[in-house]
Amino acid sequence: MKIIKSKSDLKIYLAEEKKKGNSIGFVPTMGALHKGHLSLVEMALSKTDVTIVSIFVNPTQFDNKEDLAKYPTTFEKDVELLERINCDILFYPSVDEIYDGNIVSESFDFDGLENQMEGKFRDGHFDGVGTIVKALFEIIEPDIAYFGKKDFQQLQIIKKLVKKYNIPVKVKGMPIFREPDGLAMSSRNTRLSKEHREAAPFIYKVLKKARKKNGIKSVKEITKWVEKQFQEHPLLELEYFTIAEEKTLISVEEFEGNKRYRAFIAVFAGEIRLIDNIRFKNN
Numbered sequence: 001m002k003i004i005k006s007k008s009d010l011k012i013y014l015a016e017e018k019k020k021g022n023s024i025g026f027v028p029t030m031g032a033l034h035k036g037h038l039s040l041v042e043m044a045l046s047k048t049d050v051t052i053v054s055i056f057v058n059p060t061q062f063d064n065k066e067d068l069a070k071y072p073t074t075f076e077k078d079v080e081l082l083e084r085i086n087c088d089i090l091f092y093p094s095v096d097e098i099y100d101g102n103i104v105s106e107s108f109d110f111d112g113l114e115n116q117m118e119g120k121f122r123d124g125h126f127d128g129v130g131t132i133v134k135a136l137f138e139i140i141e142p143d144i145a146y147f148g149k150k151d152f153q154q155l156q157i158i159k160k161l162v163k164k165y166n167i168p169v170k171v172k173g174m175p176i177f178r179e180p181d182g183l184a185m186s187s188r189n190t191r192l193s194k195e196h197r198e199a200a201p202f203i204y205k206v207l208k209k210a211r212k213k214n215g216i217k218s219v220k221e222i223t224k225w226v227e228k229q230f231q232e233h234p235l236l237e238l239e240y241f242t243i244a245e246e247k248t249l250i251s252v253e254e255f256e257g258n259k260r261y262r263a264f265i266a267v268f269a270g271e272i273r274l275i276d277n278i279r280f281k282n283n
């Protein structure tokens with residue numbers, strides 16, 4: 001695997017590959033890789049000729065300085081994991097290489113997607129995400145880019161970004177990878193204390209139980225039930241639970257015809273903020 005740190009070196013390398021007619025698959029990450037990340041890389045490897053993974057902890061998408069400072073980094077292990085599955089290129093730029101001394105976000109209008117859920121609770125988060133993904137797309141010009149449904153709102157926002165800016169890349173959403181106990185894999189899981197780690201699978205258990213109530217109880221009743229589960233939990237604090245339409249991400253109280261819905265949740269396990277989501281069938 002080639003490790004490339006500069007934009008210009010990467011562009012030169014990719015220009016050669018494109019000249020040969022090779023397709024480019026891209027997986028942006030913030031490192032501290034786990035099986036969820038690797039599933040995206042493996043998909044890119046199987047569908048495109050050249051697979052490039054980026055590792056970049058993007059400062060502009062963090063509204064919480066401590067979260068940024070404490071974001072886990074396991075660079076050597078990441079390289080080993082990527083080499084093991086034969087990833088072609090790792091793009092590992094510095095903050096300066098990307099932001100050139102000016103660490104600010106562009107301001108985006110994602111037709112309101114940015115104002116729901118994570119957007120309400122993480123100030124400027126999606127401006128940061130839009131800024132870095134747009135920049136990476138401009139440097140790499142991939143044919144296909146892979147994103148996890150773990151960050152479903154982010155996935156919808158990237159699809160909107162590509163549409164609004166006419167960026168010629170196919171954006172693919174990939175399934176959520178979970179630990180055997182159901183906890184959605186996340187780099188932040190490594191920061192959980194032992195007792196919070198043991199408590200955290202409760203989040204997915206509640207999501208699954210909520211889904212079972214769908215069709216029997218109303219959205220309002222399901223939401224109240226979820227809130228109660230967390231009020232009674234000694235270690236986990238609910239930030240939000242909402243059932244929203246997949247396309248607009250607007251919360252609903254009733255399901256309509258042929259639309260798709262999903263339940264979204266954010267929970268604090270001590271200082272660590274965890275998110276998850278689950279598809280809700282429209283009965």
Ligand code: AMP
Nearest residue numbers: 029030036147148150151175176177185
């Ligand atoms: P991150 O490093 O957290 O920015 O994530 C990089 C990419 O991996 C994003 O597209 C995430 O949605 C995706 N991802 C993170 N965790 C998971 C997971 N548990 N399952 C599937 N994809 C994931």
